[in-house]
Amino acid sequence: MTAPRTPAAIVADTTADLSWQEDLYKYLHAHPELSGAEEQTAERIEQELQRFPEWEVTPKIGGHGIAAVLRNGEGPTVLFRADFDGLPVAESTDVDYASKHSQLNAQGERVPTMHACGHDHHTTSLLGAMAILTDTREHWSGTVVAIFQPAEEASIGAHRMVTDGLGKVIPRPDVCLAQHVVAGPAGRVFTAPGPVMTSSTTIEITLYGRGAHASMPDRSVDPVVLAASTVMRLQTIVSREVPPGKFAVVTVASVEAxxxxxxxxDSAKIALSCRFYDEELRKKCVDAIKRIVRAEAVAAGAEREPDFKFVGLLGATDNSPQVFGALRPAFDEAFGEDSTDMEPWSASEDFPVLPKAFGVPYLLWTVGITPRKQWERAVRAGRLDIDIPTNHNPGFLPDLSTLPVATKAAAVGVLACLQSQWPSEEERAGGAAAPSTPTDREIDEVAVETSGAE
Structure with a gap:
């Protein structure tokens, strides 16, 4: 009996036409749209999906989300997600496809927009992987689900797709995959099991004082001074309450008064962005934030307790060792020395909302996109933090040579999972058949928290 061809070998021999990728990427890069307002981007993705009549396409899931399904006989169901929203950032690159786009934000203000996190790259790569998978159907069997997700930057896109009935239009996956471009040597593919991206807790806090004329501070309870003392005191949480070997970030990202x-x-507002790998440590730090803010308000003589509003809560991205075990050998074969270990990244992602909603294992990996010479020069000079634009920087720009790499990684990853065994629905449910769509309880467990703090 002939052994099945490896994922790397299958992709290496593809005859799929990918000549359109660079033009598509440049179009998407030049026309970024903000989270929840990606109407034209979604329309362009739908146009590109017409290349693949074999795939069942469902648009407008959870806003502008799109799902495409290719059924190819018996076998596992593998879901791959790409996001496609941009950021309110003014691009500072000098390429001829740099964004000059602007858009009204949720507050009605016109702001510049940019694909400063590589979501245009993610989308183009997934479409390319679809072309490869379509072209190589005689070498694999199973089902592939391509998810194009809006509003990742707002941490709500995946949740909206789930709650809008994603599970009713796609088969329940056995495993979920995603990739993300990062500052790093162009073409290097990074993987690791376990926690690789942090949880994210975003808190908006309103501090109440008593207003007065600026010439009569004795008649006031000054919320500006209260905010200043609170911001300084919050800096002690990580330095004095988190064990030295643990990771935590508590950043005061904005102050308004x-x-x-x-x-x-009569009031001031501060917004906090907090990151953790450990859930128990997250709870401890959130409790410390509440304790400090309330104590500072009492010390200032405030007559009203502060208000806490949790506007975003995402769990850590905790990669499955089982999925890592299936993918890493395939990546090692496909990329050789450029398949390497992924260091934990302090950014956060809403991708895990999808596999958690379906109760299945998952893996997110990263692909470096910085030109090699630029990276090596910065390393030699000890200036990585200075000379290399990272995600969300106005100068962040993937090297075009990395589009084929990310496309290949996506296709190899899917094929590796199609050739692997995954727990059945009965095994995942502990002996009872799992429903084909997420239950209300499963959705609640991965929901973005929007309620006020107790």
């Missing part, structure tokens, strides 16, 4: 130079306002 007052509108006039002769008025002491």
């Amino acid at each position: 007052g509108k006039a130079n002769n008025v002491i306002p």
Whole structure:
């Protein structure tokens, strides 16, 4: 009996036409749209999906989300997600396809927009992988689900797709995959099991004081001073309450107070972005934040307790060792020395909402996109943090040579999972058949938290 061809060998021999990828990428890069407002981007993706009549396409899931399904006989069902929203960033690159686009944000303000996190790259790569998988159907069997997800930057896109009935239009996956481009040597593919991206807790806090004329501070409870003391005290959480061997970030990302130079306002707002790998440590730090903020308000003589609003809560991205075990050998064969270990990344992702909703294992890996000479020069000079634009930087720009690499990685990853064995629905449910769509309880467990703090 002839052994099945390896994923790397299958992809190496593909005759799929990918000549369209670079033009598509440049179009998407030049026309980024903000989270939840990706109407034109979704329309362009739908146009590109017409290349693949074999795939069942369902648009407008959870807003502008799109699902495409290719059924190719018996076998596992593998879901691959790509996001496609941009950021309110003014691009500072000098390429001829740099974004000059702007858009109204949720507050009605016109802001510049940019694909500063590589979501245009993710989308183009997944479409290319679809072309490869379509072309190589005689070498694999099973079902592939391609998910094009909006609003990742707002941490709500995956959740909206799930709650809008994603499970009713796609077969329940056995495993979920995603990849993300990062600053790193162009073409290097990074994988690891376990926690690779942090959880994210975003908190908006309103501090209440008592307003007065700026010339009469004794008549006030000054929320500006209260905010300043609170911001400084919050810096002690990581330095004094987190064990030295643990990872935590508590960043005060914005402070707002007052509108006039002769008025002491009656309130101030601060917004916190917090990152953790460990859930127990996250809870401990959130409790510390509440304790410090309330204590500072009492110390300032505030007559009203602060308000806490949790506007985003994402769990850590915790890669499955089983999925890693299936993919890493395939990547090692496909990329050789450029298949290497992924270091934990302090950014956060809403991708795990999808596999958690279906109760299946998952893996997210990263692909380096910085030109090799630029990276090596920065390493030699000890200037990586200075000279290499990272995600969300106005100068972040993937090297075009990495489009084929990410496309190949996506296709190899899917094929490796199609050739692997995964727990059945009965095994996942502990002996009872699991439903074909997520239950309300499963959805609640991965929901983005929007309620106020107790």
